[in-house]
Amino acid sequence: MNQKQTVAFHTLGCKLNFSETSTLSRLMEKEGFEKKEFDEVADVYVINTCSVTDNADKECRQIVRRIQRKAPESFVIITGCYAQLKPKEIASIPGVDLVLGAAEKFNIAEHIGNLTKTNDPAKICSCDISEVSGFNASFSQNDRTRTFLKVQDGCDYNCSFCTIPMARGKSRSDSIANVIMNAEKLAADGVKEIVLTGVNLGDFGKGPDGDKQHQENFTDLVKALDEVKGIERYRISSIEPNLITNELIEWVANSDQFMPHFHIPLQSGSDRILGLMRRRYKRALYAEKVALIKQLMPHAAIGVDVIVGFPGETDEDFKETFDFIHSLDVSYLHVFTYSERDNTKALEIKPVVPISVRNERNKTLRNLSYMKLQYFTQQHAGTNRPVLFEAYNKEGMMEGYTDNYIRISTPYRAEWANQIVAWNI
Numbered sequence: 001m002n003q004k005q006t007v008a009f010h011t012l013g014c015k016l017n018f019s020e021t022s023t024l025s026r027l028m029e030k031e032g033f034e035k036k037e038f039d040e041v042a043d044v045y046v047i048n049t050c051s052v053t054d055n056a057d058k059e060c061r062q063i064v065r066r067i068q069r070k071a072p073e074s075f076v077i078i079t080g081c082y083a084q085l086k087p088k089e090i091a092s093i094p095g096v097d098l099v100l101g102a103a104e105k106f107n108i109a110e111h112i113g114n115l116t117k118t119n120d121p122a123k124i125c126s127c128d129i130s131e132v133s134g135f136n137a138s139f140s141q142n143d144r145t146r147t148f149l150k151v152q153d154g155c156d157y158n159c160s161f162c163t164i165p166m167a168r169g170k171s172r173s174d175s176i177a178n179v180i181m182n183a184e185k186l187a188a189d190g191v192k193e194i195v196l197t198g199v200n201l202g203d204f205g206k207g208p209d210g211d212k213q214h215q216e217n218f219t220d221l222v223k224a225l226d227e228v229k230g231i232e233r234y235r236i237s238s239i240e241p242n243l244i245t246n247e248l249i250e251w252v253a254n255s256d257q258f259m260p261h262f263h264i265p266l267q268s269g270s271d272r273i274l275g276l277m278r279r280r281y282k283r284a285l286y287a288e289k290v291a292l293i294k295q296l297m298p299h300a301a302i303g304v305d306v307i308v309g310f311p312g313e314t315d316e317d318f319k320e321t322f323d324f325i326h327s328l329d330v331s332y333l334h335v336f337t338y339s340e341r342d343n344t345k346a347l348e349i350k351p352v353v354p355i356s357v358r359n360e361r362n363k364t365l366r367n368l369s370y371m372k373l374q375y376f377t378q379q380h381a382g383t384n385r386p387v388l389f390e391a392y393n394k395e396g397m398m399e400g401y402t403d404n405y406i407r408i409s410t411p412y413r414a415e416w417a418n419q420i421v422a423w424n425i
Contacts, residue, residue, distance in 0.1 A: 005032070005033060005034055005043060006033065006042040006044070007034070007035060007042055008035070009021050009045075010048070011048045012050040012059060012080070013049070013051075013081070014050065015140075015195065015197050016138075016150055016153075016197050016199065017080060018140045019140040019148040019149065019150045020150065021046075021048045021140075022138065022139060023137075023138035024046060024106070027106070027108065028108065028112075041070060041074070042071065042074060043074055044077065044112060045075070045076050045077070046078075046079065046108065047063055047078050047079070048080040048105075049078060049079070049080035049083055050081055050082060060078065060082065060090060060093060061093050064076055068094070075098070075115055076095055076098075077096075077098045077108065078093075078098070078099050078100070078122075079101075079104075079105040079108070081164065081168060083100060083101060084126060084129060084166075084168070085342075086342075087099045088124070090122070092121060093122075097117065099122050099123070099125070100125050100126070101126025101132075102126075102168060103132045103134075104126065129165075129166055129168075132168075132169035134172075135174050135208040136150075136153075137151075137174050137178060137182055138150040139186065145191075145192055145389075145390050145418050146191075146193040146390075147194050147195070149182060149186070149194050149197065150197050151173060151174050151179050151201070151204060151221065152172070152198025152201050152204045153169075153173070153199055154168045154171045154199055154200075156171045156200075157200060157240075157278075157280065158345075159267075159278050160277055160278045160344060160349070161277060161310065161344055162344065163342075163344060170206075171203045172207065172209065173203075173206055173207070173208075176216050176220060176221050179224075179225070180224055183225055183231055184228055184229075186231065187229065187231045191231065192233060192388055192418060193233035194231055194233070194234050194235075195235045195236075195237050196225075200243075201236065201237065202218050202239045202242075202243025203218075203240075203243060205217045205218065218239075218243070218248065219251060222234075222236075222251055222252070222258060225257070225258075226251075226258065232388075232420060233257060233420075234257050234258045235259050235261055236262065237263060238264070238265060239262065240264075240281075241264050241266070242285065246292060249292050249293055250296065252297070253297050259403045259405070260297040260301065261300060261301045261405045262302050262303070263302075264289065264304060265305035266305060266325070267306060267307045268307065268310065268317070268321050269306075269321035270283075270317040270320040270321055271283055272312075273313055276346075277307075277346075278345070287328065290329060299385075301331040301332070301376065301405040302331050303330070303331060303333070304325065304330050304332070304334070305333075305334045307338050308337055308338065308358055308361035308362050308365060309337055309355075309362070310338045310349075311347075311353065312353075313338075313353055322368065325368060330372060331373060332372055332373045332376070333368065333369035333372065337359060376406075377406055380402075382425065383424070383425055384424050385422075385423055386403050386420045387400040387401065388401060389408075389410075389419060390417070390418075393412045394412075396411060397411060397412055398412045398413070400421075402423065402425070408423055408425075
């Protein structure tokens, strides 16, 4: 294929995917490609897929059809978690030219150089997930205010509902020295806030091949980042309850840079369901961690992931979940409705919860989340908190977040863009 000049990216799924897409974009720009918006005509389209969102296949087909109508001669490349899990399914989508698995996505420029447009099924460049190793650092830079920095990838856990270990491979991470180097680079670019991301962030410390490297752990990383000059804020995107150590909580409580904001997956408030999910903790441990955070940081925001309608979840199990979350001093929920995933152990668990019941439970917990967030925000009314305002002008308004993750919206003022402002809530 002749050198193509323009490339456009589309990302489905998590913050980790967004940080990786950003890195792929920079790799392509280094090779001489000009980046286009996804709704513009480009020579190459790259879709970074997710295995967690529902209807991944349907969504992928719709996007490819849109591209074909707009730019039938363009190359379409699919990568990401869904591409690793179901490469043949994706390769059969008309209009797809190349499918890149987990080991090949960062070699994208090289693969594009060997592409030719044919009517044959897409070429698949993938390998068994057990062979995937190596760590590719990534960070997103949509604007200078906040950046998602990937420090860990993969997962060694075997939760019965999850396909991520099959899509991303074993747990592996960057070295502390490399993370510090990237943080310093971002500070030099004027970035004010870094959100640390990974698949299982608390498992940080395994080297690029999944081996323990120099006994580094996540708390060591947090302590080292605290020393970096120029980054004013760090957030921890999500951390498993069994990996959030008391030492880490205490460190964050005494840090000026690490924000009083934790996102801790719970998934269920029923110990029976947690067992069926193969989670590595019971609800008592979760309650302990929340209590310690609130004892040391009464103003801290705590977000909770929860899955409703998991196979075998009875009305009583769901009531336990509702009552448990209701009793916790948490700030908001991310509620997921369970959906079946191929090759997961959860498919063997009976009885299956009807879709209508799953949806009803989702609605109930979303209402609880709304109430929790209202209560958390009201508790801080009249207090002063530092707000980092985003740089963009959104219809005459600007938004920002307090240190403890309360969203503030106010008429746009250019002098506040990418600045931390003392704010009376």
